[in-house]
Amino acid sequence: xxxxxxxxxxxxxxxxxxxxxxxxxxxxxxxxxxxxxxxxxxxxxxxxxxxxxxxxxxxxxxxxxxxxxxxxxxxxxxxxxxxxxxxxxxxxxxxxxxxxxxxxxxxxxxxxxxxxxxxxxxxxxxxxxxxxxxxxxxxxxxxxxxxxxxxxxxxxxxxxxxxxxxxxxxxxxxxxxxxxxxxxxxxxxxxxxxxxxxxxxxxxxxxxxxxxxxxxxxxxxxxxxxxxxxxxxxxxxxxxxxxxxxxxxxxxxxxxxxxxxxxxxxxxxxxxxxxxxxxxxxxxxxxxxxxxxxxxxxxxxxxxxxxxxxxxxxxxxxxxxxxxxxxxxxxxxxxxxxxxxxxxxxxxxxxxxxxxxxxxxxxxxx
Amino acid sequence: xxxxxxxxxxxxxxxxxxxxxxxxxxxxxxxxxxxxxxxxxxxxxxxxxxxxxxxxxxxxxxxxxxxxxxxxxxxxxxxxxxxxxxxxxxxxxxxxxxxxxxxxxxxxxxxxxxxxxxxxxxxxxxxxxxxxxxxxxxxxxxxxxxxxxxxxxxxxxxxxxxxxxxxxxxxxxxxxxxxxxxxxxxxxxxxxxxxxxxxxxxxxxxxxxxxxxxxxxxxxxxxxxxxxxxxxxxxxxxxxxxxxxxxxxxxxxxxxxxxxxxxxxxxxxxxxxxxxxxxxxxxxxxxxxxxxxxxxxxxxxxxxxxxxxxxxxxxxxxxxxxxxxxxxxxxxxxxxxxxxxxxxxxxxxxxxxxxxxxxxxxxxxxxxxxxxxxxxxxxxxxxxxxxxxxxxxxxxxxxxxxxxxxxxxxxxxxxxxxxxxx
Ligand code: SF4
Ligand code: SF4
Numbered sequence: 098x099x100x101x102x103x104x105x106x107x108x109x110x111x112x113x114x115x116x117x118x119x120x121x122x123x124x125x126x127x128x129x130x131x132x133x134x135x136x137x138x139x140x141x142x143x144x145x146x147x148x149x150x151x152x153x154x155x156x157x158x159x160x161x162x163x164x165x166x167x168x169x170x171x172x173x174x175x176x177x178x179x180x181x182x183x184x185x186x187x188x189x190x191x192x193x194x195x196x197x198x199x200x201x202x203x204x205x206x207x208x209x210x211x212x213x214x215x216x217x218x219x220x221x222x223x224x225x226x227x228x229x230x231x232x233x234x235x236x237x238x239x240x241x242x243x244x245x246x247x248x249x250x251x252x253x254x255x256x257x258x259x260x261x262x263x264x265x266x267x268x269x270x271x272x273x274x275x276x277x278x279x280x281x282x283x284x285x286x287x288x289x290x291x292x293x294x295x296x297x298x299x300x301x302x303x304x305x306x307x308x309x310x311x312x313x314x315x316x317x318x319x320x321x322x323x324x325x326x327x328x329x330x331x332x333x334x335x336x337x338x339x340x341x342x343x344x345x346x347x348x349x350x351x352x353x354x355x356x357x358x359x360x361x362x363x364x365x366x367x368x369x370x371x372x373x374x375x376x377x378x379x380x381x382x383x384x385x386x387x388x389x390x391x392x393x394x395x396x397x398x399x400x401x402x403x404x405x406x407x408x409x410x411x412x413x414x415x416x417x418x419x420x421x422x423x424x425x426x427x428x429x430x431x432x433x434x435x436x437x438x439x440x441x442x443x444x445x446x447x448x449x450x451x452x453x454x455x456x457x458x459x460x461x462x463x
Numbered sequence: 464x465x466x467x468x469x470x471x472x473x474x475x476x477x478x479x480x481x482x483x484x485x486x487x488x489x490x491x492x493x494x495x496x497x498x499x500x501x502x503x504x505x506x507x508x509x510x511x512x513x514x515x516x517x518x519x520x521x522x523x524x525x526x527x528x529x530x531x532x533x534x535x536x537x538x539x540x541x542x543x544x545x546x547x548x549x550x551x552x553x554x555x556x557x558x559x560x561x562x563x564x565x566x567x568x569x570x571x572x573x574x575x576x577x578x579x580x581x582x583x584x585x586x587x588x589x590x591x592x593x594x595x596x597x598x599x600x601x602x603x604x605x606x607x608x609x610x611x612x613x614x615x616x617x618x619x620x621x622x623x624x625x626x627x628x629x630x631x632x633x634x635x636x637x638x639x640x641x642x643x644x645x646x647x648x649x650x651x652x653x654x655x656x657x658x659x660x661x662x663x664x665x666x667x668x669x670x671x672x673x674x675x676x677x678x679x680x681x682x683x684x685x686x687x688x689x690x691x692x693x694x695x696x697x698x699x700x701x702x703x704x705x706x707x708x709x710x711x712x713x714x715x716x717x718x719x720x721x722x723x724x725x726x727x728x729x730x731x732x733x734x735x736x737x738x739x740x741x742x743x744x745x746x747x748x749x750x751x752x753x754x755x756x757x758x759x760x761x762x763x764x765x766x767x768x769x770x771x772x773x774x775x776x777x778x779x780x781x782x783x784x785x786x787x788x789x790x791x792x793x794x795x796x797x798x799x800x801x802x803x804x805x806x807x808x809x810x811x812x813x814x815x816x817x818x819x820x821x822x823x824x825x826x827x828x829x830x831x832x833x834x835x836x837x838x839x840x841x842x843x844x845x846x847x848x849x850x851x852x853x854x855x856x857x858x859x860x861x862x863x864x865x866x867x868x869x870x871x872x873x874x875x876x877x878x879x880x881x882x883x884x885x
Contacts, residue, residue, distance in 0.1 A: 147832065148828045148829045149828060150816055150824060150828060180587075181821070182821040186793055186822070186825035187825065187826070189792045189794055189796075189826050189829075190793060190829045193794060202611065202613055202792070204610035204611050206608055208607070217621075220618075220620035224620075382594070383594070385597060388594075408548075413550075416548040416550060417547075417551060417555075417591035417595075419546065421594075421595070
């Protein structure tokens with residue numbers, strides 16, 4: 098990425114913190130959107146610990162650490178949204194520690210979808226677009242936005258197709274493979290990602306891995322901080338087919354396309370899509386019934402036999418929604434569930450493996 | 464100079480009367496058919512809800528009261544048994560614990576909500592909290608979403624967004640109650656609000672005196688209850704008139720909250736309610752007086768000049784909602800604290816970081832970096848919680864507080880100031 102940027106001094110990179118960042122908006126303003134999902138297991142905290150208390154989620158600390166050790170100095174701007182108070186306040190910490198980068202904070206509306214919300218969001222998106230376009234020296238024309246939205250729509254479609262394949266033949270496309278394909282989207286343009294996804298879909302047509310026994314589960318709760326890959330592998334090794342998930346939620350937008358008519362206003366189309374069609378998320382207000390409907394919808398769509406809650410330690414949005422989900426499942430009394438807590442930098446999994454195996458057995462043998 | 468005290472305790476007596484009557488109204492709400500609206504403190508639409516006959520209830524204040532009356536622990540544990548993590552906000556868990564116990568509290572039985580207004584200014588957890596209550600009580604929930612204030616200029620669309628939501632709220636209230644908005648009353652109440660805000664700001668500014676006549680943290684957190692709960696009423700104006708008399712009388716007599724003021728501090732962060740008294744006691748032996756605090760601004764930053772304005776009723780309500788302390792970005796919070804240090808002639812900054820409230824605490828360690836290393840303001844950083852009694856480590860806090868003020872005292876002595884710790 099650094100090299101790519103050095104090849105052309107005009108190139109601009111906008112980093113974004115999960116969960117949701119409108120990649121179309123960043124690309125459409127002429128910058129490269131680089132998704133940051135923390136430091137995983139790679140980063141030792143040397144400086145961030147003195148700036149973030151120990152009761153705060155790991156992703157916020159490792160992301161800050163990456164900045165403080167100079168790993169992110171290629172960024173021209175950093176994009177945050179109001180997913181939670183941690184991310185919101187991290188934007189302020191960013192602002193002070195990295196004054197050479199522009200910190201962009203977008204307040205996504207929490208008021209229920211409607212004209213008030215839409216009108217506001219069109220303007221917020223417009224403001225963010227102008228800011229990034231200015232950084233990118235790109236003028237404020239909307240043509241690149243049209244192109245980015247078309248690429249974004251194709252991305253949604255390809256991801257939906259991949260997920261469909263994964264759901265119907267999870268032995269042919271494992272969860273870690275599906276997840277990595279999704280995560281690659283954070284490191285490339287929408288068009289490049291589309292190419293990668295299309296190639297993967299093509300190759301999958303010839304895949305003939307033999308099915309094995311496994312229970313079908315969905316995984317909920319790891320929409321922002323990401324679990325180590327070993328943990329996802331462990332789920333499958335322990336006898337699960339994870340056929341629905343909310344991992345890296347922002348990189349896997351709802352499949353409904355952004356509807357943009359010829360000559361239409363792309364910012365309005367993007368805002369309309371986010372307001373009305375971007376789905377239920379833990380980091381967005383929803384009436385409790387809607388959250389329950391979302392969970393049962395996921396279970397039904399995946400024909401899941403169980404739910405694994407995979408909550409990032411200290412992640413408040415996940416931990417609050419867990420109560421809603423857990424109580425709904427208990428009331429319904431048909432779908433077993435288990436709860437795991439993880440940290441991105443975790444490196445031992447034996448306990449978790451045992452818990453998952455016990456869960457799988459309890460479903461298989463009752 | 465006056466030789467006798469005439470006004471001491473008057474504010475407290477009046478506050479007690481007002482609070483007792485308020486809790487009694489809540490307790491009898493079912494019998495008297497008084498509809499109850501739950502709201503949050505920061506930028507709450509008090510005047511609007513009263514206009515439609517609602518009595519206000521503030522679960523944040525219930526949590527605070529449960530904390531201070533040592534009733535929060537069992538509530539929190541009840542909520543954890545229900546599924547809430549030990550890592551989420553103790554205020555929420557206290558309230559869920561109350562809810563699961565039919566709202567039995569040290570204040571008697573608290574009122575249940577008929578209407579939930581989630582004026583979400585400064586905290587994302589508010590949404591989750593009210594969502595849970597809406598589900599439990601199956602009552603209407605209105606989310607009044609307030610954008611986060613980042614720079615000095617608030618974009619017009621953000622104010623318009625809040626304003627549009629207030630109009631939606633009015634329409635909903637009109638449908639719900641079958642009454643039209645009484646604009647004349649709203650303007651009258653907003654005028655009371657402005658007078659209250661003016662007096663409250665005058666009160667806070669009295670801490671510029673040496674010695675300060677009151678503690679702007681340990682005492683101001685009680686003075687602030689009236690502006691948060693009763694703002695928009697004549698009684699709130701009267702209350703602050705009384706407190707102002709009381710504090711001016713203290714100035715006339717040269718007395719303050721402790722026998723001898725030796726160190727003036729600014730405090731950032733909420734108090735540890737379950738251990739409020741013992742926390743204060745840790746500072747008193749060092750002659751510490753807080754001259755400005757950020758916690759007393761969680762309802763609104765009226766000290767920064769903002770006033771409700773009857774000539775622009777809805778617009779000024781929208782603006783007010785944006786200016787709650789926790790809704791200000793960290794750079795703005797940092798600049799505000801910096802200005803407090805200068806304006807109130809403070810010697811040091813105390814940051815009390817609480818686990819429950821990420822809205823307050825994330826970024827505080829970075830504030831410490833700034834104040835300690837860049838602004839060269841001696842800064843004490845201590846941790847506990849505002850609701851959960853389990854996170855208060857008395858011995859550890861005492862060690863840190865003693866070490867900090869001892870070293871500060873040495874520095875003051877070296878510069879020729881007053882000294883004398885415990
Ligand atoms: S992991 Fe959770 S708490 Fe942390 S930044 Fe992400 S959403 Fe916020
Ligand atoms: S996180 Fe802080 S502001 Fe939010 S409800 Fe809890 S104590 Fe209140």
